[in-house]
Amino acid sequence: MQGGGCGAFAAVALNLMNRTGTADYAVTGTWSSKAAKEAAKYGKVNLVFPKADKPGSIPDQKTWSMDPNASYVYYCDNETVDGVEFPYIPETNGIPLVSDMSSSIMTKKVDVSKFGIIFGGAQKNIGPAGVVVVIIREDLLGNAMKVCPSVFDFTHIIKENSIHNTPATFSVYVMEKVLQWIKKSGGVDAMQKQSEEKERLLYGTIKQSNSFYHCPIDERVRSRINIPFRVGGKNGNESLEAKFLEEAEKLKMYQLKGHRSVGGIRASLYNAVTLEDVQSLVKFMIEFQKQHSTTHN
Amino acid sequence: MQGGGCGAFAAVALNLMNRTGTADYAVTGTWSSKAAKEAAKYGKVNLVFPKADKPGSIPDQKTWSMDPNASYVYYCDNETVDGVEFPYIPETNGIPLVSDMSSSIMTKKVDVSKFGIIFGGAQKNIGPAGVVVVIIREDLLGNAMKVCPSVFDFTHIIKENSIHNTPATFSVYVMEKVLQWIKKSGGVDAMQKQSEEKERLLYGTIKQSNSFYHCPIDERVRSRINIPFRVGGKNGNESLEAKFLEEAEKLKMYQLKGHRSVGGIRASLYNAVTLEDVQSLVKFMIEFQKQHSTTHN
Numbered sequence: 001m002q003g004g005g006c007g008a009f010a011a012v013a014l015n016l017m018n019r020t021g022t023a024d025y026a027v028t029g030t031w032s033s034k035a036a037k038e039a040a041k042y043g044k045v046n047l048v049f050p051k052a053d054k055p056g057s058i059p060d061q062k063t064w065s066m067d068p069n070a071s072y073v074y075y076c077d078n079e080t081v082d083g084v085e086f087p088y089i090p091e092t093n094g095i096p097l098v099s100d101m102s103s104s105i106m107t108k109k110v111d112v113s114k115f116g117i118i119f120g121g122a123q124k125n126i127g128p129a130g131v132v133v134v135i136i137r138e139d140l141l142g143n144a145m146k147v148c149p150s151v152f153d154f155t156h157i158i159k160e161n162s163i164h165n166t167p168a169t170f171s172v173y174v175m176e177k178v179l180q181w182i183k184k185s186g187g188v189d190a191m192q193k194q195s196e197e198k199e200r201l202l203y204g205t206i207k208q209s210n211s212f213y214h215c216p217i218d219e220r221v222r223s224r225i226n227i228p229f230r231v232g233g234k235n236g237n238e239s240l241e242a243k244f245l246e247e248a249e250k251l252k253m254y255q256l257k258g259h260r261s262v263g264g265i266r267a268s269l270y271n272a273v274t275l276e277d278v279q280s281l282v283k284f285m286i287e288f289q290k291q292h293s294t295t296h297n
Numbered sequence: 298m299q300g301g302g303c304g305a306f307a308a309v310a311l312n313l314m315n316r317t318g319t320a321d322y323a324v325t326g327t328w329s330s331k332a333a334k335e336a337a338k339y340g341k342v343n344l345v346f347p348k349a350d351k352p353g354s355i356p357d358q359k360t361w362s363m364d365p366n367a368s369y370v371y372y373c374d375n376e377t378v379d380g381v382e383f384p385y386i387p388e389t390n391g392i393p394l395v396s397d398m399s400s401s402i403m404t405k406k407v408d409v410s411k412f413g414i415i416f417g418g419a420q421k422n423i424g425p426a427g428v429v430v431v432i433i434r435e436d437l438l439g440n441a442m443k444v445c446p447s448v449f450d451f452t453h454i455i456k457e458n459s460i461h462n463t464p465a466t467f468s469v470y471v472m473e474k475v476l477q478w479i480k481k482s483g484g485v486d487a488m489q490k491q492s493e494e495k496e497r498l499l500y501g502t503i504k505q506s507n508s509f510y511h512c513p514i515d516e517r518v519r520s521r522i523n524i525p526f527r528v529g530g531k532n533g534n535e536s537l538e539a540k541f542l543e544e545a546e547k548l549k550m551y552q553l554k555g556h557r558s559v560g561g562i563r564a565s566l567y568n569a570v571t572l573e574d575v576q577s578l579v580k581f582m583i584e585f586q587k588q589h590s591t592t593h594n
Contacts, residue, residue, distance in 0.1 A: 130465025
């Protein structure tokens, strides 16, 4: 479908909320929070745990307060801004499970049969911005709300073979190239293996830095894909972080700045980032620490 | 905004219908018909004249049955499938006027001050598919329906500087190139002059063909941009039309087939089609007629 990942936030509710008028949301960061807010336009949203002031963990599923009457249970598999990733697939006792996999799709194997809907904006691991991939269980079709715009109506989109109107054709074209590239590179298995090697290397470097680098995220739910960390101690040293970014750019390592809402550094290890790229990053990090740790740590 | 032109059909109603709950629609073909159907999800739609069985004309505005209570008056400036274009801007007695200019934008000068909303899918005259340009009068903002998805809420989009979420970045990039190209080529004035020369040449050739070529559209509302015609007489000769398309393709003239709902031939003279291109087309048409008129006319 079109309309970007944020369009899908509304589309999910517009297609599924009709069953009972309520839905369960697990809010673990920026994107699931936006999705819950959007869904509240179309029905009652139950947060299965209170929204944390400072994301960085995911409460144990045993503690979730789930509504047995929910139309669906929603979670964001990986929060790009906050660096939190689900290490498991939530149990829902038969209620359709919806997952925003915009940033994790094609980085790991997933048992698709466990989901009602999986969706993902293409622009992280599949291709350029402008397309959203939606996988929906067939029995969930045919129940969109009356106010659902046709371009967001999954039943209608499937009927029209995904070309209800002209999609972002160039984005679709490149997406095909990227999917072929994944296949040629060994498929999702190879992407997952590479992802694990990359995160092990980066988190390992952070751990061995003796708190010069610090990742604030609960170890059990750390993202393999978006890794936020501070430089110069637990609370970060902003001038040192500015220097870190400046020197990284000299080495052609861009976009390492953390989202403005959380600050610090963020390394995004999407499929297009190679193990060699991460090796270059950690080499730089070790060097940078050598130069600055005596004065700042 | 995103979601394609068809997304804008819903977005217009979702942003404007709230004022009175009703809207006037002038249905002159495929696209305005779809827009009216979409708007009916969000309020009462009044057709200002009955939908024609076979589009091809626009009733005189004096005969329109307009609702003085309408939230807005909607029309499609140019119907790409049906070959009908408004030769004037409708009068609305102060009610906001909404125009789908997807296929005519940047092909002629328009007094923007007369409109409440002008929108256009980029993929005809502005750039690749994936972006919709929306021009909205400021006083119409701030009144979206509660069920309006954020990605369709013009007030929200403006507040977020058109990057509420990641747009189809490549399409936006190319759009800037196309707009620079229009500027360099003499601006909208030059595009309009070229458009007039192109349509005069093609309609002239049809007229001089002594009904070998036939355009079924009322002369007063013929599109300058999408010109449908039949080959081999008033009702068309399908085998001759197949041959016409086949020979045209040999000369590298593609996409001349009429929309499946109307048949025949359709020449789309968007800004990227030059006067020379149309000269090649009419040269071929004259040749083709010479070869086939004795047997078929």
